[in-house]
Amino acid sequence: MSALRLTALIAATVGLALSASAQSLAIVGGKVWTGTSQGTLENGTVIIADGQVVSVGPASAATVPAGALVVDAKGKWVTPGFISAFSRTGMVEVDAEESTDDTSASSSDYSVALDAADGFNPDATAIDVTRIEGITRIVVAPEASSNLFAGQGFITDTSGAVDSDIIRGAFLLVSLGERGASLAGGSRSAAWAQLRAALDDAASYPARYIASNDGTALNRVDAGALRAAATGDELILIEAQKATDLLAIMEFARQNPALRIAIVGADEGWRVAPQLAAAGIPVIVDAFSNLPASFEQLAATSENAARLVDAGVKVAIVNLGDNSHQARLAIQVAGNAVANGMSHEDAMRALTTVPAGIFGMQGLGVIGPGARADVVVWDGDPLEITTSPDDVLIDGVIQSKETRQTELRDRYLKLDEHNRPLAYVKP
Amino acid sequence: MALAVTACGDDKSDSNDKVSIPTDPFPSTYSAYPNEPVAIINATIMDGAGTLIEDGTLTMRDGKIVAIGRDIKLPPDAIQIDAAGRWVTPGIIDNHSHLGVYPSPSVSALSDGNEISAPVTANVWSEHGIWPQDPGFTRALAGGITSLQVLPGSANLIGGRGVTLKNVPSRTVQGMKFPGAPYSLKMACGENPKRVYGYGSGRYPGGAPYSRMGNIAGYRAAWIKAADYKRKWDKYEKSGGEPPTRDLELDTLKGVLDGDILVHMHCYRADEMAQIMDVSKEFGYKVTAFHHAVEAYKIADKLAEYGACTSMWADWWGFKMEAYDGIKENIPMVHKAGACAIVHSDSDIGIQRLNQEAAKAWADGKKVGIDIPEEEAWQWLSLNPAKSLGIDGKTGSLAPGKMADVVVWSGNPFSVYTKADQVFIDGALMYDRFDAAHRPVSDFELGQPGEGDLK
Numbered sequence: 001m002s003a004l005r006l007t008a009l010i011a012a013t014v015g016l017a018l019s020a021s022a023q024s025l026a027i028v029g030g031k032v033w034t035g036t037s038q039g040t041l042e043n044g045t046v047i048i049a050d051g052q053v054v055s056v057g058p059a060s061a062a063t064v065p066a067g068a069l070v071v072d073a074k075g076k077w078v079t080p081g082f083i084s085a086f087s088r089t090g091m092v093e094v095d096a097e098e099s100t101d102d103t104s105a106s107s108s109d110y111s112v113a114l115d116a117a118d119g120f121n122p123d124a125t126a127i128d129v130t131r132i133e134g135i136t137r138i139v140v141a142p143e144a145s146s147n148l149f150a151g152q153g154f155i156t157d158t159s160g161a162v163d164s165d166i167i168r169g170a171f172l173l174v175s176l177g178e179r180g181a182s183l184a185g186g187s188r189s190a191a192w193a194q195l196r197a198a199l200d201d202a203a204s205y206p207a208r209y210i211a212s213n214d215g216t217a218l219n220r221v222d223a224g225a226l227r228a229a230a231t232g233d234e235l236i237l238i239e240a241q242k243a244t245d246l247l248a249i250m251e252f253a254r255q256n257p258a259l260r261i262a263i264v265g266a267d268e269g270w271r272v273a274p275q276l277a278a279a280g281i282p283v284i285v286d287a288f289s290n291l292p293a294s295f296e297q298l299a300a301t302s303e304n305a306a307r308l309v310d311a312g313v314k315v316a317i318v319n320l321g322d323n324s325h326q327a328r329l330a331i332q333v334a335g336n337a338v339a340n341g342m343s344h345e346d347a348m349r350a351l352t353t354v355p356a357g358i359f360g361m362q363g364l365g366v367i368g369p370g371a372r373a374d375v376v377v378w379d380g381d382p383l384e385i386t387t388s389p390d391d392v393l394i395d396g397v398i399q400s401k402e403t404r405q406t407e408l409r410d411r412y413l414k415l416d417e418h419n420r421p422l423a424y425v426k427p
Numbered sequence: 428m429a430l431a432v433t434a435c436g437d438d439k440s441d442s443n444d445k446v447s448i449p450t451d452p453f454p455s456t457y458s459a460y461p462n463e464p465v466a467i468i469n470a471t472i473m474d475g476a477g478t479l480i481e482d483g484t485l486t487m488r489d490g491k492i493v494a495i496g497r498d499i500k501l502p503p504d505a506i507q508i509d510a511a512g513r514w515v516t517p518g519i520i521d522n523h524s525h526l527g528v529y530p531s532p533s534v535s536a537l538s539d540g541n542e543i544s545a546p547v548t549a550n551v552w553s554e555h556g557i558w559p560q561d562p563g564f565t566r567a568l569a570g571g572i573t574s575l576q577v578l579p580g581s582a583n584l585i586g587g588r589g590v591t592l593k594n595v596p597s598r599t600v601q602g603m604k605f606p607g608a609p610y611s612l613k614m615a616c617g618e619n620p621k622r623v624y625g626y627g628s629g630r631y632p633g634g635a636p637y638s639r640m641g642n643i644a645g646y647r648a649a650w651i652k653a654a655d656y657k658r659k660w661d662k663y664e665k666s667g668g669e670p671p672t673r674d675l676e677l678d679t680l681k682g683v684l685d686g687d688i689l690v691h692m693h694c695y696r697a698d699e700m701a702q703i704m705d706v707s708k709e710f711g712y713k714v715t716a717f718h719h720a721v722e723a724y725k726i727a728d729k730l731a732e733y734g735a736c737t738s739m740w741a742d743w744w745g746f747k748m749e750a751y752d753g754i755k756e757n758i759p760m761v762h763k764a765g766a767c768a769i770v771h772s773d774s775d776i777g778i779q780r781l782n783q784e785a786a787k788a789w790a791d792g793k794k795v796g797i798d799i800p801e802e803e804a805w806q807w808l809s810l811n812p813a814k815s816l817g818i819d820g821k822t823g824s825l826a827p828g829k830m831a832d833v834v835v836w837s838g839n840p841f842s843v844y845t846k847a848d849q850v851f852i853d854g855a856l857m858y859d860r861f862d863a864a865h866r867p868v869s870d871f872e873l874g875q876p877g878e879g880d881l882k
Contacts, residue, residue: 096618096747126745243876271876288776290882291531292562292872299877321776325745332783335843340881385783385843386790405744405754412760413795415728 024049025396026064027377030073032056035080035353035366046078048373051396056367071391073377079348080367081136081374081394082382085284085316085355086237086264087327089138090124090156091116095324103324104145112198112218113225114151115168116142122156122164126325128403131158133328134382134389136374139359141237144175147217148183148191149198152225153237155359157374159394169228170359171235177245177265177296192248198223199256202230232258235359237284239264242296243271250279262358265320266308267300273311282314282358287337288321305350306341316358317350335383347383372396446670448660448678450687453554455604457593459490459853466501467835470510475517475809475824479802485515487831490854495825508849514839516805517825518573518594518832518850519781520812522691523718523738523771527577527600528553530561531775532871541580542587546624546636547649549612550675551587553579557600562869563775566882568594568858569866570779571840571847573832574605576816581615581693582623584636584645588679589613589691591816595852596867609817611715612683616642616694616703617749643702650710653680689715689817691738695749697725704733716815718771720761721753727764736767736815740777741784741791758785758807759792759799769815770807781808786841801841830854 025048032044034056045062047054055062064070093100102119120140121127130138136158144150150173156166175183176191184191194217201208201215201223209220218226228234236259238249246269253261263269266283269276276283290302301307308315317337319329334347342350356365363372373396380387392399410427465487472483474495484499485492493502501507528540539556542548557577567575572594579586590600591608617639625637635641656677663670682688690707694700694717707714716736717723721744723730723737730737739761744753762768770785772778789804813823822830831854838845849865850858859865868879 092745094745094748094751096622129744268876290779291566291775292875292877293531293533293775295532295534297532298872298875299880301877301880301882303881321774322743322746326742329742332787332843336780336783339844339846383843385786386841388790388794408752409724409754409756409760409795412724415726415764 024065024068025071025373025393025398026062026068027071027073027078027375028062028064029059030076030078030377032078032367033080033348034368035349036368038368044078046367046375048375048393048396051373053367053369053371053373053375055369071377076390077378077380077382078367079134079376079378079382080352080365080371081376081392082134082331082351083355083361083365084130084135084138084318084327084330085358086139086141086318086320086323088143088324089126089130089140089158089327090120090122091140091142092126092324093121093124104143104150106145108146109219110221111144111147111149111151112172112222114142115154116140116152117154117166117168120154120156120164120166122160122162125404126327127158127160128400129325129405130328131160131392131394131399132389132401132403132406133331134376134378134392135328135330136376136392136394137361137364138327139170139355141171141173144173144179144183144239146183148175148180148194149173149222150175155361157394159397159399169234171237171262172226172229174236174238176238176240176249177242178294179239188245192252195252198226199230202226229259232260235260235262237262237264241265241267241294243268243299245296246272247275250275250281253279253281264318267297267304269313270301270304270307271299273308273313276308277312282316282354283308284316284318284355284358286320287317287333287340287342288319302336302340305337309342309346314354314357315346315350316355317347331383332385335385338383344383445664445667448673448681453601453604455606456599456601457595457597457604457606460595460855460857462487462490462831462851462854462856464488464502464505465508465851465854466499466505467508467510467515467833468501470513470515470835471839472515472825473802473805474826475805476826477800477803477806479800483515485825485833487833487851487854490831492825492827492829492831494827508835510835512838513848514836514845515825516571516834516836516840517809517823518834518852519571519808520816520823521567521572521575521772521778521781522716522769522812522815523773524567524575524577524778525580525773526563526567526575526775526778527557527559527561528579529775530558531563541582543582543623546583546620546645547585547676548583548587549585549649549677549679551579552590553577553587553613554590554600554604557590559597559600559603560870562872563778564594564596565867565869566775567778568850569847569860569882571782571834571836571850572778573834573850573852574813574816574818574822575778576611576691578611578613578691581613581619584615584620584642585649585680586613586615588688591818593852595857596869605818607821609687609689610679610682611689611691611816612679614646614690614692616692616699617696618747619693620645639699643706646706647709649680650684650706650712653677653684654710657681657684683712684710686712689815691716691718691815693718695719695721697722701726701729704729704735716769719750719773721750721757723766724754724757724760725752727761727766730761731764731766736769736811737761738769738771738812738815740773741770741787755788755791756795756797758788759797762799762804762807763792763797767811767814768807769811771812782836782840782845783843789841801839
């Protein structure tokens with residue numbers, strides 16, 4: 001018993017020492033997927049210092065700096081930390097308990113101005129659970145509830161640090177399709193009218209609000225919050241599935257060339273893939289979605305992601321089912337996209353460089369000189385379901401592999417209560 | 428519904444004409460589709476009962492497995508399938524599905540899985556809510572599902588009868604029903620019943636239960652009524668007299684007490700499962716399988732001792748308080764304790780890749796020292812769910828004489844990159860990834876965008 005406790009203490013001390021200073025690290029001899037023009041190095045070494053990648057290259061040519069912590073990656077894969085391109089991770093502790101859920105606010109007077117980052121909880125158990133699966137950055141969205149504007153999304157890391165680095169206003173989420181129609185008053189035409197009216201409000205902000213708080217579609221606060229998106233400074237992420245809705249979005253984009261637009265969902269994207277490619281609109285898809293779950297997803301197929309990529313569309317992959325707790329399944333979804341026609345390389349990009357590009361995440365999604373050192377060492381092909389990370393680094397710092405779930409597991413691995421109840425087992 | 432009246436032989440003592448409760452008023456009309464003798468050769472075979480055969484042969488004829496092994500004589504008339512580099516397993520059996528009762532498209536008109544009119548609706552049967560045109564059945568087939576149990580939802584304390592189906596397309600539910608499979612009874616613990624009734628805020632007829640106390644009281648009250656009903660029928664069957672008045676709800680509950688209907692109970696929390704075991708002992712029935720059971724790992728020893736199967740997800744958690752303690756090692760930890768572990772879906776997406784869910788759980792167990800061979804873990808997908816449905820004598824493993832429910836996989840089915848190439852049900856090729864003629868399309872998808880596409 002005491003020996004066990006002592007080991008645990010030592011481990012904790014080492015963990016603290018590692019996280020306290022972002023020391024130099026050398027990850028040696030792994031199969032390094034860089035996401036850059038360096039491609040995949042079969043026997044590569046990654047040198048990290050001060051939270052950044054210093055160099056990546058063949059192990060034979062690498063010089064490990066004196067004093068660097070050496071991580072032996074022989075027989076392992078080394079990749080950039082994966083990016084969850086769309087989820088509610090950290091917004092919800094328990095979905096069915098409203099008090100723990102900050103994703104939506106149907107009774108609020110505001111919509112565009114709702115900033116999801118205000119509800120981010122780095123202590124949410126889902127953060128650790130997501131991190132230990134190799135996802136180091138999360139793009140987090142609010143959920144539309146009073147009109148088609150869900151509000152402002154943010155980007156953060158999965159360190160779980162109480163002062164986690166948060167990029168607010170990373171995008172504005174807008175719901176179109178069936179849900180947007182319903183929220184805007186009952187039809188797709190109502191949704192488009194609301195969207196166009198809101199953009200007019202933003203264009204005339206603040207002038208038209210001098211005398212009144214109310215605009216055509218938005219109040220003063222929401223109109224002000226729409227300015228960045230309306231001028232193209234902020235990405236507009238639109239939820240839509242149906243091919244005709246996607247065409248309508250492309251037409252809207254043509255009429256409003258200043259806007260920056262990406263689409264999440266796009267189950268019928270493959271039907272308009274060449275148009276999406278020509279319009280330069282990237283999509284975030286869930287490659288599990290292959291059922292006519294609604295009348296706007298009739299043509300859904302697991303081959304959607306592959307067909308979109310073949311047409312030249314930028315594709316990021318996510319798990320949209322249970323996106324508050326299971327963002328981690330994006331990796332399994334990506335593996336399934338490969339089983340359904342996507343190349344392994346494109347599936348890797350769908351979890352790294354593509355989302356980094358969509359959301360302007362500088363120095364993330366790649367392993368290259370100067371990149372932020374979000375790096376994961378895997379015990380095999382990361383997209384395979386039976387593999388998992390051995391080490392996860394965020395900004396060069398080795399992260400804890402403990403979660404509330406691993407502690408529960410370790411408490412119950414031996415169901416032995418002869419001496420004391422299991423409540424006395426503290427993993 | 429007509430009462431079945433059986434005349435009692437020729438002895439002319441006509442006062443003994445008895446009324447009885449019909450056991451099969453909606454009989455299965457399914458029988459195996461035409462099939463030719465098949466020999467699958469050079470395959471890596473997991474027989475579903477724990478054995479791995481490298482470079483093996485499997486032969487089937489007349490809908491049944493004939494032989495399995497390494498040195499099998501090939502019947503000259505058999506169609507040979509060279510499965511070099513490929514794997515062969517029994518078809519996957521999902522014992523927790525709502526296909527047909529919550530079909531695609533997910534519209535209110537087709538939502539037929541919860542009869543929430545009262546907390547106890549043992550009188551309803553899931554098969555009466557199943558829409559056989561649910562495209563989800565065809566997607567599940569492409570994932571290697573050959574049999575499945577469709578259950579009512581978990582709004583009620585006692586939700587009604589479940590039914591076991593062969594995953595064959597059909598114009599009618601009867602055309603899918605697994606011949607001779609026993610009925611099941613869906614029951615539910617915990618949050619759902621008390622949320623739907625007590626806290627349904629007047630939206631539902633509701634009232635009790637408002638609490639887990641009310642849940643247990645509700646089950647016990649129902650079993651007391653059922654025991655009384657059973658006594659009356661037992662007495663009538665023994666001594667004659669006026670037959671008891673039929674009651675659809677109590678017919679089903681009596682079926683459980685008689686041991687004819689298997690209890691499948693939605694229950695997440697360890698402490699609740701322990702309470703339910705006691706309730707079952709009080710009334711003399713048995714829970715055949717706990718479902719969802721995200722805390723099964725906390726009482727894996729008690730589950731083994733009681734002898735219930737446990738149907739679990741690989742990694743679902745956190746969506747409600749009773750799912751908060753879900754861990755990825757649940758399934759292997761239950762298996763390790765010697766209990767009957769099952770991978771289930773409860774999802775029209777999850778059912779398409781239960782092999783992957785088993786693979787994740789298998790790998791997660793291995794990483795904490797629970798080293799289970801893949802061929803043993805495959806029991807979670809076939810033989811164990813077959814046991815929980817009372818059909819393990821007929822399917823669930825590749826043994827001579829059993830139904831030829833067989834999947835040929837493109838590779839190791841514990842890999843994310845592997846797909847079902849061919850699926851045989853009772854020896855008939857019902858799905859072929861490479862041949863559109865063997866890929867069914869539901870009525871709903873005809874004339875729609877994406878009709879007949881690779882899904």
